[in-house]
Amino acid sequence: MRSYGIYKVKKMYQPFIIGREKLLFDLLKEDSRRNENMREVDYLCDRLDEEAIDRAIILNLGKRFTSIECRSGEYKLTHPVKGTILISVSTYSLNVFCDGSRMLDLDLFVALSGSDDRFFAVMEGQGEWGWLKPVKYAGLRMEEETVFL
Numbered sequence: 001m002r003s004y005g006i007y008k009v010k011k012m013y014q015p016f017i018i019g020r021e022k023l024l025f026d027l028l029k030e031d032s033r034r035n036e037n038m039r040e041v042d043y044l045c046d047r048l049d050e051e052a053i054d055r056a057i058i059l060n061l062g063k064r065f066t067s068i069e070c071r072s073g074e075y076k077l078t079h080p081v082k083g084t085i086l087i088s089v090s091t092y093s094l095n096v097f098c099d100g101s102r103m104l105d106l107d108l109f110v111a112l113s114g115s116d117d118r119f120f121a122v123m124e125g126q127g128e129w130g131w132l133k134p135v136k137y138a139g140l141r142m143e144e145e146t147v148f149l
Contacts, residue, residue, distance in 0.1 A: 002105065005032045005122045006112065006132070008046045014118055017044075018135055021064040021120075025129040028093075028122045037092055046093045052115060053089055060111035079104070 007028055009017060024044070031041045050073060057075055063066055067078040073089040083100015085108055094112075098104045112119050114134035122129045135142050 001100075002095040002098045002126075003124045004094075004098075004105075005124060006096060007092055007120050007122070008040070008048060008116060009118045009120050010044060011118060013044050014135075020022050021129060021131075024120060025122055025127075028120070028129075029124070032093070032122065032124060041092050046118075047091055048089055048094065050089055053094065053112075056111050056115040057087065060114055061107060064107055082107070115137075 005028060009024075011078050027038070027040055027044075031038045054070070057077070058068065058070075061077060065077040067076075070074040075085070075087040077085040077087070079100070081101070082103050083098065085104050086097040086099075087108075088095045096108065098108075109119075109121070109132045117131075117133040117135070118128070119132040121132055
């Protein structure tokens with residue numbers, strides 16, 4: 001079973017984090033081990049909007065999975081061939097457990113990245129991390145330079 005913590009980076013800090021993803025990974029990895037959120041996560045990450053997450057999951061994944069169960073911020077999506085995804089929503093992160101094919105992970109990542117481009121995933125126990133949607137660095141750099149002029 002693979003487990004992920006998925007966070008939404010604040011728009012104003014995304015240009016700063018580009019190229020420093022390993023530092024963000026280390027911070028988020030530490031945050032996932034604690035019972036309460038770290039102040040740094042509060043500073044760098046947006047609180048998750050449960051309605052937006054619900055729309056992204058139900059609208060984008062509802063057609064691909066044979067069974068979707070949801071109750072009070074928790075989801076269980078089942079596909080007969082690919083396997084099962086368990087998702088729980090907390091203040092700053094989605095806690096995701098995928099049991100089955102890696103296609104499950106990809107389906108979820110595509111659904112979330114379609115709703116926003118600032119989601120950053122940390123794969124717990126594997127030392128893997130990254131943006132769910134590829135970052136267009138040139139565009140971010142231009143915005144950053146414009147702000148400082």
